[in-house]
Amino acid sequence: MSQAVEKVKALTDHTYGTWNRQSGWKTPMLVTDAEGIYFYNADGKPFIDFSSQLMCSNLGHKNKAIIEAIVKQAEKLPYAAPGFVTEASIAAVEALKTVVPEPLSQFFFSTSGTEANDGALIMTRQSKAPAYKIISRYHSYHGATSGGLSFTGDPRRWPAEQARYTVQGVRFAPDNYCYRCPFKMSYPECDIQCARYLDYLFKEEGNVAAFIVEPVVGTNGRIVPPPEYFPIVRQICDENDVLLIADEVMSGWFRTGTAFAMQNWNVAPDIMTTAKGASNAYTPVAITMTTEKIKSHFEDEFFCHGHTYAYHALALSAIPAAVAEYDKLYKSGLPQKVSQHLEKKLYELGDKHFCVGDVRGIGHFWAFEIVKNRETKEPFDVKPDKLSGKALMTGKIAGDAMQQGLYMAPWYDTLVIAPPLIITEDQVDEAIDIIDKSLKLGDEQAVETDVPASRSSVYKK
Numbered sequence: 001m002s003q004a005v006e007k008v009k010a011l012t013d014h015t016y017g018t019w020n021r022q023s024g025w026k027t028p029m030l031v032t033d034a035e036g037i038y039f040y041n042a043d044g045k046p047f048i049d050f051s052s053q054l055m056c057s058n059l060g061h062k063n064k065a066i067i068e069a070i071v072k073q074a075e076k077l078p079y080a081a082p083g084f085v086t087e088a089s090i091a092a093v094e095a096l097k098t099v100v101p102e103p104l105s106q107f108f109f110s111t112s113g114t115e116a117n118d119g120a121l122i123m124t125r126q127s128k129a130p131a132y133k134i135i136s137r138y139h140s141y142h143g144a145t146s147g148g149l150s151f152t153g154d155p156r157r158w159p160a161e162q163a164r165y166t167v168q169g170v171r172f173a174p175d176n177y178c179y180r181c182p183f184k185m186s187y188p189e190c191d192i193q194c195a196r197y198l199d200y201l202f203k204e205e206g207n208v209a210a211f212i213v214e215p216v217v218g219t220n221g222r223i224v225p226p227p228e229y230f231p232i233v234r235q236i237c238d239e240n241d242v243l244l245i246a247d248e249v250m251s252g253w254f255r256t257g258t259a260f261a262m263q264n265w266n267v268a269p270d271i272m273t274t275a276k277g278a279s280n281a282y283t284p285v286a287i288t289m290t291t292e293k294i295k296s297h298f299e300d301e302f303f304c305h306g307h308t309y310a311y312h313a314l315a316l317s318a319i320p321a322a323v324a325e326y327d328k329l330y331k332s333g334l335p336q337k338v339s340q341h342l343e344k345k346l347y348e349l350g351d352k353h354f355c356v357g358d359v360r361g362i363g364h365f366w367a368f369e370i371v372k373n374r375e376t377k378e379p380f381d382v383k384p385d386k387l388s389g390k391a392l393m394t395g396k397i398a399g400d401a402m403q404q405g406l407y408m409a410p411w412y413d414t415l416v417i418a419p420p421l422i423i424t425e426d427q428v429d430e431a432i433d434i435i436d437k438s439l440k441l442g443d444e445q446a447v448e449t450d451v452p453a454s455r456s457s458v459y460k461k
Ligand SMILES: Cc1ncc(COP(=O)(O)O)c(C=O)c1O
Pocket: 054, 111, 112, 113, 114, 115, 117, 141, 142, 143, 144, 214, 218, 219, 247, 248, 249, 250, 251, 275, 276
């Protein structure tokens, strides 16, 4: 056994692997270093980080300015109880005010995306009582706590439900998943039924307090809505007195080209949650943001929420530095230019490989949906396969890419293409060459057809 493998075994023998059978948590890679768009294993081998780890290291690795800000805070005041104000919390709010869209102006700080969503749940249920139901969508992930998992649509909710771990009062709405439309319709003839159906759902359900959405669906498919979707949703929420919650834990922080994905459609949510890119993932920090109107509800009502690590000074210290770094990067014009190059390269690559059914995305946030047959859209794997322990085709492709020095997170049906926003055109080309080779594994078991890969996020009338 090599030294690195011995070290890994010493760890895995004594820890739980996340979202895994423990028999599948035996020999994960030991990561020892990272810089720019690369991370390194114990032998010093570099890997292109084409998923920004968990779609969170948006500014890449070893960003000096953010690290320096964290070190400074660690030396001065890493922690104070959340009942105090710190210079770190003042600076974080000031920085957020420069980037967060109106009318969101009120903040609650926690340490993970799921906690940000739990905060949103509590704010919603207290401020909208007696209404209490939360409407979510099937293609969604909102976190691992009992709140976040309850309104998660993906299969990770199923075992949690069986373990009676979820909260009650959640219903699911149809997805805006044009590649496999739940109404079997096509854009634009569909007249955006997935949005219009919400009016029926809200009225028939009754007691609906909020609709929670990932504006561009993250793990569950990088699904980009038609341009009409959010304006219609906003109107239906207003007409039914239902709050609109945008979960921007993954889609936020310039992943889609704008600071927050909702800005692509100029629609303002009532509550927005975010984490990940807020600190470039260097500190565990999350934010629940609301309008003044929602906060005013708690002027005299007890806000029954908080954590020891709420408003954690060390965690918050990364935010102002990250905001400044995003600003500098966008002023350089690099991400805007590279996202166009990435899009072009992904469409070309998709057309070349029979196993790519759909290429969709926006900004630096893309998916290849992997299928057996482009014509019939027959998939290799479906949701229950994710839990069954079956070797998935996406996993095989991603595993091959890893052997070649590229990390790309697989989901049960898609590959996650979400490189750091600092990536250059040459580095994109280097990555595309590797994926080109790995997709051949899927092609070998896919049906050859004349049908090109679909481009479901291109909405043409
Ligand atoms: C959209 C979305 N919401 C919530 C979460 C949960 O965030 P965390 O893992 O930080 O709790 C995630 C995590 O990937 C996410 O993608």
